[in-house]
Amino acid sequence: MRRRWLMLALGTAAQTAACAFVYGVPYLAAELRDAAHLTLPQIGLLIACPAAGLVTALVAWGAVADRYGERIVIATGLGGAAALLAAAAGAATDGGGVAAPGALLALAGAAGASVYSASGRLVMGWFSAGERGLAMGIRQTATPLGMGVAALTMPPLAAAHGVRGALGLLAAVCGIIAGLVALLAADPARPEPGPGAPPAANPYRGSATLWRIHGAGALLVVPQFTAGAFALVLLVDTRGWSAVGAGRLIAVAQVLGACFRIAAGRWSDRVGSRLRPMRQLAATTAAVVAAAALTAAFPSPLTAAVLVLCIGITASTNGLSFTATAERAGPSWSGRALGVHNTGQNLTAAVVPPLSAALISATGYWPALAAAAAVACGAAALVPSDTSRGPAVVSSVP
Template identity: 45%
Template structure:
């Protein structure tokens, strides 16, 4: 019983890795995508944003499914549908067919993040939740890093369709594991048993979604909207840097695609570690949002230096790009946890789905917007534009509140 919550955490992480590979793996096969369909960099970048468009159209509906039917059903259904949609890539001809399938992949793959996040939150008490959610949020950089390391190798040899089967295979493997293990703590007395085993506070019945059907909406207050807004603004530089990193290293610095993919994979591993460390820091500080503001300002400074480096210090461009990749993925665990804690368990499924929806919106807009910037001003101007979004995010982050993280005083 003591290890059950860590098993749940591992299931949530690996499931999210499969979902991330499906949703965000396309940027790492852009050279093969361009060659297959005769696309420009901007056009291929737009195609890479189509899964985010599909994500945007269905996420809030998935949030309702999570709150009504639970995390296990939602995660299993999403993983199975994602694998099925990816299998369709081998049956379509032409860029429009591939684009339609990528939209469907995004529509199917969205709820794993929200469902896995709520499942992990229900198993961990608030003083360990920052660490737990930080570990769970490592799934995104791990998924992106694994895609960056493996998919260019597969795509270079067998094409982009073969590369996209990698996340499909992982998704199929995870479906039975989710069905067997991904249970909430209040089913079959698990929470009471686990509380006695680990000696800390388990989630109470009042924390379950069903226990608060009439809970007041957190969207009556500005705080949750500001957290959503900051996360959405930070999503633009995150997706912009990730989308064009491999192309930038290949076209501007003469790297091979596998070497560039390996470098991006290393930065994602560093970003995963950074998310865990920041989760611990947020537990110690009693604030999820204070580190987010610092990250936004650091990212803005690094992106501005990157945009100026070709003219001032050309040799610094690649190190700065790698640093920006690490910083860009570091905020997600903090903002995701802040949204869920602000919303409360009764609204957490819908709030996390709304968080993902807004991030999907920024991920959809980012490649189109930055494609126009590249067309008009060149790729270096993308980083300057991304720095503006980071600065805006730092201004939007609400003042941190410590009250929600304080340990309750014992009775008497």
């Protein structure tokens, strides 16, 4: 039974490495501008490439994981991403513009999508129903952890060794973890269909439960990315903080968000439900983000504290939505369902910052936060009730 914790560690490490390179390119912007002589629009294009590649491949990788298992998908995809990142490291500094490095980064993102679709399956299959919430909460801390690792390592590496050295380190980390997954990971046991048994039923047919979970999960990205993307400049503009001081506070808030994810998962295990805590946390998110809007409209010493709580609570539902998706989809469909869920969340994450920035520029910070609070209310209403139950993931462990 201890083996399941090794699977959790491998899945979390793989997800952290994938997040680090997908979200790590922005931290190379200064070096790309100064050393590679790229313009800001060119740098923006490169920043978007890994995420663009990611969303195109999530569902396809999920289907492969459903058929062939998690270990081979994670190892192959992350290993491919390592090779592509190594190639991008050279292309980004050869003076040939953005076409070649952009294509390579997009392909690396598409390869890394394997981890997003399969590592959740790996974790879910090894833990029983009474532990999955906690396990997936821990696994979902990989996103802030990966972003934090990138923020801490990319700028100094780029300054000391250039873009080639920074991307080279990401490639090496991805390659090492891919090797560990190939050597140490084991696919969880799956129920074997009997002779002549029909294929597993499509969980999307005859029920809107999964679509409602996907929709609610995507809507909850709106307050999360609105608060996370603009809290720093809000403190600088309305409270006169320095960017360095505000950045440190945001880092603390991201740690709080990781803790909230773990606590929410453990709560769902104790109450035997993913959706009821998800709905209650979505409603709480709406209230906290509304309070943040109020403190943005009337800045005070409370503004910073409310923003920290806001960033923390908006991250709390992430693991619950993924766990609910996999459990409702069942072992034969969870890879594809997680791919669909990831696609919706990542597409929403891509459009929220520019839309929120436009709203802030036109009206100010508090209307953008108020709009995000209203979206969280809609998400709470969209979360399905526990009376609509689908198949659960089989909890047997090899």
